[in-house]
Amino acid sequence: MTAVLEVSGLKTHFFTHAGVVKAVDGVDFTVSKGEVMGLVGESGSGKSITGFSILGLIDQPGRIVEGAIRFNGEDIANAPEAKLKAIRGNKISMIFQDPMMTLNPVLRIDTQMMEAILAHEAVPKKEAWERSRDALGLVGIPSPEERLRAYPHQLSGGMRQRVSIAIAFLNKPDLIIADEPTTALDVTIQAQIIYEAQKLTRQTGTAMIWITHDLAVVAGLADRISVMYAGRIVEQGQTDDVIDRPLHPYTVGLLGSVPTANNRGERLFQIEGMTPNMLALPEGCAFAPRCGSASAACKVPPPVEHIADRELRCYHPQAQVAAQ
Template sequence: MSAVLEVNGLKTHFFTRAGVVKAVDGVDFSVSSGEIMGLVGESGSGKSITGFSILGLIDSPGRIVEGSVKFDGTEIADAREEALKQLRGNRIAMIFQDPMMTLNPVLRIDTQMIEAILAHEKIDRATARERCRDALGLVGIPSPEERLNAYPHQLSGGMRQRVAIAIAFLNRPRLIIADEPTTALDVTIQAQIIHEAQKLTRQTGTAMIWITHDLAVVAGLADRISVMYAGRIVEQGETDDVIDRPRHPYTVGLLGSVPSANKRGQRLYQIEGMTPNMLALPQGCAFAPRCTRASDECKTAPPIQKSGGSRIRCFHPFGEGGRA
C-alpha cells in the first residue's frame, strides 16, 4: 500500500495577542489508501487543527510554520490557494463534527451537493444531480430523490451527517478527513454512520483520517491509531497494539477512563490534573505534570522511540501489556 498522505514535522501555530499557541507542534503520520487512521486526543490537543492544516484551511492568526504535508507525493503544505481549492472536496474531502451546522440552512440539499461536483468538473447539472442522488442512496438515505429537494432542517441529525458523508464521497476523493463525525449523534446512529464510512472506504480504497476523542469509537474502526496530547503525537501504532498494549502513560490513562472497559462497581480511573494551558506548555514532556511516572528527565522533550510497530514519545513507557 502506498502512502496517500505523509505528514512530517507539521507545526501549526497561532499568533495571538496573548502569545503563540502551538496547537500542532511537530506531528508525523502517514495514511495509505483504504486505510483508516484514528487520530485521538482530548479537546484542544490539536487534532482538528491537524486536519484543517492538511487542507490549508487555517485562518489568521494561525499558520503552518514548519513541516511537510505530502499528498500523493506532492508537497501541499506551502501550496497556493488555487491549487488547494482544486484538491479540496475533490481529492481530499472533509466531514465535520456537527451536522446541524455544516449544511447551509437556506440552501437545498441538491444545491449544496451539485455545487461540490460543479466546482471540480465541467458536467451538466442533470448529470451532476443524478450522481448526487446515487451518492445519497450509497450512504443509506431512503428515497434520495425527495431528499434532494429538502432543506437541511427537514432532515434529522443522522440524515444530515449522511448527506455530509455523501458530499465527501461525491468526487471519489483519495483521502477523507473526518473530524469527530459521530460525536453529535445518538449511539445507534453513530454505529450506523461508522459502519457506512468503513464500508465506503473499503469499497473505494479511500484513505481516511478519523479524528475523535473517543477511543472506543476508533478501537473498532481504525487500522492504526495516533494519540495526540498538547499538539504532539505521543503514541502511534496498530490499533490492536495501542488498545491492548498501550505504552505511553497518557494512552494508558485514556484507556483506563473508558467506562465499558471497567468492571461494574469499580471506581473509574481519572487522569489527574487538567489539560495544559496551550499558551504556557510545560518544558519537555507536556504530560509530565499529570504523569505518575514522571521524573526529572521528563523536563527535556522525550525523543520518539520505536518499539515493535509502535512509536512512542516517553522516557518511562509502560512495558508490554501495560505494566511497568
C-alpha cells in the same frame, strides 16, 4: 501499500496577542490507501488543527510554520490557494462534527451536492444530479430523489450526517478527514454512521483520518491509532497494539477511563489535573505534570522512539505496568 498522505514535522502555530500557541508542534504520520487512521486526543490537543492544516484552512493569526504535507507525493503545505482549492472537496474532503451546522439552511440538498461536483468538474447538471442521487443511495438514504429536494431542516440529524458523508465521497476523494463526525449523534445513529463510513472506505479505497476523542469509536473502526497530546503525537501504532498494550502513560490513562463491563461499580480511573495551558506548556514532556511515572528525565522533551512498528514519545513505556 502506497502512502496517500505523509505528514512530517508539521508545526502550526497561532500568533496571538497573548503569545504563540503551538497548536500543532511537530506531528508526523502517514496514511496509506484505504487505511483508516484514528487521531485521538482531548479537546485542544491539536487534532482538528492538524486536519485543517492538511486542507490549508488555517485562519489568521495561525499559519503552518514548518513541516511538509505530502499528498500523493506532492508537498501541499503552504501551497498556493488555487492549488489547494482544486484539492479541497475533490481529492481531500472533510466531514464535520455537527450535521445541524454543516449544511446551509437555506439551500436545498440537491443544490449543495451538485455545487460540490460542479466546483471541480465541468459536467452537465443532469449528470451532477444523478451522481448526487446515487451518492445518497450509497449512504443508505431511502428515496434519495425526494431527499434531494428537501431542505436541511426537514432531515433528522443522522440523515444530515449521511448527507455530509455522501458529499464527502461525491468526487471520489483519495482522503477524507472526518472531524468527530459522530460526536453530536446518539449512540445508535453513531454506530450506523461508522458502519456507512467503513463500508464506503472499503468499497472506494479512500483513506480516512478519523478525528475523535472517543477511543471506543476508533477501536472498532481504525487500522491505526495516533494519540495526540498538546500538539504532539505521543503514541502511534496498529489499533490492536495500542488498545491492548498501550505504552504511553497518557494512552494508558485514556484507556483506563473508558467505562467497560469489567470495571462496573468501581470508581472510574481519571487522569489527574487539567489539559495544559497551550500558552505556557511545561518544559520537556507536556504530560509530565500529570504523569505517575514522571521523573527528572522528563524535563527534556522525549524523542520519538520506534518500538517494533510503533512510535512513542516517552522515557517510561508502560508495557510492564500494563502486563501486571
